[in-house]
Amino acid sequence: MLLSEAQWDPLRVYMDLEAGRKRSGLEDIFISYHAEDDVQSTYAGALFHNGRNYHVSRRKNNDTLVYWSSSRCLAQRNQLAKSFLSLIPHHSFGKCLNNVGGLDMALSLYPECANDASVKPKWWDHLHCAMSHYKFVLAIENTAMESYVTEKLFYALDSGAVPIYFGAPNVHDFVPPHSIIDGTKFSSMQELASYVKTLANDPVAYRIPRMEKMWRFGQLWKDSCS
Numbered sequence: 001m002l003l004s005e006a007q008w009d010p011l012r013v014y015m016d017l018e019a020g021r022k023r024s025g026l027e028d029i030f031i032s033y034h035a036e037d038d039v040q041s042t043y044a045g046a047l048f049h050n051g052r053n054y055h056v057s058r059r060k061n062n063d064t065l066v067y068w069s070s071s072r073c074l075a076q077r078n079q080l081a082k083s084f085l086s087l088i089p090h091h092s093f094g095k096c097l098n099n100v101g102g103l104d105m106a107l108s109l110y111p112e113c114a115n116d117a118s119v120k121p122k123w124w125d126h127l128h129c130a131m132s133h134y135k136f137v138l139a140i141e142n143t144a145m146e147s148y149v150t151e152k153l154f155y156a157l158d159s160g161a162v163p164i165y166f167g168a169p170n171v172h173d174f175v176p177p178h179s180i181i182d183g184t185k186f187s188s189m190q191e192l193a194s195y196v197k198t199l200a201n202d203p204v205a206y207r208i209p210r211m212e213k214m215w216r217f218g219q220l221w222k223d224s225c226s
Contacts, residue, residue: 008225011029013028014031015031016029019145021034021037034146040079040162043149043151047116054127055113057133064090065136066088066090066134066136066138067133067161068081068090068091069092069093069106069127070097071103072096075139080140081096082097083181084193088196091134091145093106109130110126110127110133110159114126131156132159135161135200136164137162137164138161139156139164139167140152140167144166145168147172149174150167152167153174162180162199163179163181164180164181164183165180166183166184
């Protein structure tokens with residue numbers, strides 16, 4: 001029998017990018033965010049970077065240092081965010097701990113972040129653009145689990161801000177050196193806030209973690225697969 005005439009059973013492929021990743025038990029190939037699985041697909045990919053305004057501000061807000069936005073108000077994450085944000089000048093967008101006067105204030109503060117005037121804006125349209133006006137972005141995962149590094153971190157990096165990250169213990173496997181602040185490495189929120197303020201006021205030191213000119217999601221993927 002010619003190879004072209006052979007009958008082959010199709011491969012069964014199953015993908016789970018949720019925290020905890022569970023196999024179906026029936027798949028031949030399992031795709032998840034974890035390197036130990038058959039195929040790794042991270043949240044840095046193009047799938048999570050479509051249909052948004054990618055304008056990046058050339059100027060950073062020197063008075064309000066930190067951006068945070070969350071509309072899923074999980075108790076543990078809210079408490080963590082509140083304990084840090086109470087110590088530092090910040091803008092909190094979204095439904096959780098909002099301090100800017102409403103859910104649509106990002107476009108009021110930064111009208112250049114509007115995506116398409118003919119279409120009713122959605123909250124994610126201006127995400128990168130609004131973030132780019134701040135020196136730091138607070139990025140807190142829903143759960144702290146090995147290799148579960150989501151768009152919460154990658155959006156901040158993509159915008160040219162420095163993420164203050166709480167999440168996967170092996171996060172440094174997914175980002176360029178010196179590109180983030182790992183909030184879990186500080187002994188207290190007071191120590192973290194003091195470090196962020198010091199970094200914000202030192203232009204030379206602040207340039208070290210700002211890797212946006214070198215940052216390319218495709219290059220990171222290429223490097224991680226080589």
